[in-house]
Amino acid sequence: MLICHCNIIQEKEIEAAIVALLDADPWQLIVPAKIYHSLGKRGRCCGCFPNVVEIIIRVTEEYHRRSRIDGDDIVPFLDRVRGLRGHYGSRDHERRKAGHRAA
Numbered sequence: 645m646l647i648c649h650c651n652i653i654q655e656k657e658i659e660a661a662i663v664a665l666l667d668a669d670p671w672q673l674i675v676p677a678k679i680y681h682s683l684g685k686r687g688r689c690c691g692c693f694p695n696v697v698e699i700i701i702r703v704t705e706e707y708h709r710r711s712r713i714d715g716d717d718i719v720p721f722l723d724r725v726r727g728l729r730g731h732y733g734s735r736d737h738e739r740r741k742a743g744h745r746a747a
């Protein structure tokens with residue numbers, strides 16, 4: 645599925661970039677700009693960032709669930725990852741105002 649229309653980035657490319665970053669350091673906080681930098685791209689309109697945040701949360705949770713890291717450490721870490729929703733917004737609004745109507 646195409647996530648970023650400005651840079652033509654597929655969901656699988658973003659997932660692979662997240663896993664590569666987590667392999668390098670499982671406890672780093674991954675933000676959309678870090679993923680785009682690792683792909684050699686830059687956010688332009690950044691309208692895709694809320695969707696990228698949801699992918700970060702899902703892939704990070706799956707990654708740590710598969711790993712054998714102590715569960716007590718995972719909970720506060722995943723809370724930090726979920727905190728990205730507040731910073732970048734959720735999948736629901738994609739930086740649009742409440743009264744926004746497409747076409």
Ligand code: FES
Binds near residue numbers: 648649687692
């Ligand atoms: S849709 Fe990703 S930067 Fe515009």
